[in-house]
Amino acid sequence: GDSVVQTEGQVLPSEGDSLIVNCSYETTQYPSLFWYVQYPGEGPQLHLKAMKANDKGRNKGFEAMYRKETTSFHLEKDSVQESDSAVYFCALSDHGRGSTLGRLYFGRGTQLTVWP
């Protein structure tokens, strides 16, 4: 079945460091790929997305490239800030069958804590 595996646990960079959070996926289809971000006490919210192979999602200095050949969608940023601290989820959406919309499958989440 469809699944997502991402860097687990905590990532603890200092402000100004570069960042890569790994995400790999498995599916028999051609999914859409997403990164969601969750701040304390809130629900997850869409951070960026890529709809097809070779698309690049971008938001607030973060980027992720949809790489079909390596089935990956790594989240990258050149210089993290303290305000980037949050939990990040990688997710994929299949496209469903018939009238049933595709479902969203999430990774287990990565806690990003940026030190000032």
Added chain:
Amino acid sequence: DAGITQSPRHKVTETGTPVTLRCHQTENHRYMYWYRQDPGHGLRLIHYSYGVKDTDKGEVSDGYSVSRSKTEDFLLTLESATSSQTSVYFCAIRQGSGANVLTFGAGSRLTVL
């Protein structure tokens, strides 16, 4: 703001009691979802709905039932709560067409003693 309201936001209950969580939306979206979030497991789909009285199971549906008698309300029921159902529950709606982008509510924290 997608107009999603979850209630209650916090609940403590005892094992064996029934619990109903409510998700209310104000924008007439067709698709609604219930997820649970647990440390080390991320977000897992419990049930979802693709219209009034049209629901389907997700990956962790055992012990849960849902109902959708009106477009705006999607109810999640635990018929007999167990400690393993202690979790944070999120309702989500799908906005618009095209990409399967979900908008989540603020969550309902349930503790089963």
